Amino acid sequence: MGKISLEDVQPGMILAGEVKERGGCVLLSAGVEITEKHLDIFRKWGVSEADIQGVSKQDVIPLASPLLDPALLQQAEVQAQELFRHTDLQHLAVRELFRLSILRLAQDKSGAQDL
């Protein structure tokens, strides 16, 4: 399943694991339904991710890239491949940077197109 970014957590979702602040104190335990107030507290405590029942990282990725032209995304991916050619894309952090880089490149392109 894995944790998803706090930006993608919505009120009404159910926690699959406890949420801890950076110091390790538990803010909310598993099984609780998340409210807007909880999200506010998470943000204040610097929580950046949560483990949600029935939602995995793959489910939320499309949400994070709203309405980008698939052709632009493809061009962006080719460019990012070149940019990342000396890195190990098997590494999780590199893969996340690669994904973010593609989104940024595609957004730049779509911004340039609108102008």
Place this chain on the structure above:
Amino acid sequence: MIRNPRDLLNGTVEVSALPMIFTRINDAVNDPRSSIADIGRIISEDSSLSARLLRIVNSVLYSFPSKIETITRAVTIVGTQQLRDVALATSVMKMFAEMSEDLLNMEAFWHHSIGCGITARILASYRREPNVERFLVAGMLHDIGRLLIHTKMADQARAALLRCESSGELLYKVEVDEFGFDHAAVGGALLQLWKLPASLEEVVTCHHNPRRAQRYAVETAVIHVADVIAHAMRLGNSGERFVPPLDSRAWERIGIPLSYLSETMDQVDRQINDAIKMIRPDARK
């Protein structure tokens, strides 16, 4: 013939000494008998430095609720070591302000350096590191060796860039191959010559090889990762065209959750333009 980084430093009159004002601030910060007012007075003697520092502490980097009007107040709120570090960063940029732009666009170079600095500062804040300003400075200076290479051995620097252009190799590896040392080693030697803190020197020297860092492994790992992020965001241009490889041990060491990477980029986006305007001394004047 230049065989090691030290040869580059010989006879570099223009870079052999940091501005006097910085040395005096540094001495005052390190002297337990000097007060905040003393340090404020030394900074105030240099009006352009004071103006720059006030702009920086009033920028989005700090977002204090009210405007800071005087240097003494800035020293009190930001802290003496922190303000010294920011003063250092702007002094160094000023020294290289007049460099030839034939090979390296200075605007793009500082964009990358400041980008790496604020990324490192954001990662350090997440880790709740004390004095996050040292991370900003280390990030800003991590590629400083390149400026020296471009000043002192322009032809060889050009050859290295061209070779990367056609072969698609990493510049820092080509540097080692062509010169016998890379920009990280040159930067470290320069910081040592300037008698800057050993932590800064180690971070700069080891930023492509974080496993070699012995005393400041965390600091080095933060700058290493920040550099990778800055490249992935394509912030400015340091001469290197590719994202450098990420050292897995450095990544584990700093303990940043994967999901925080996108948040980090968002924060960098929010801060970078303001930071460049504030930190670059009298850009475009």
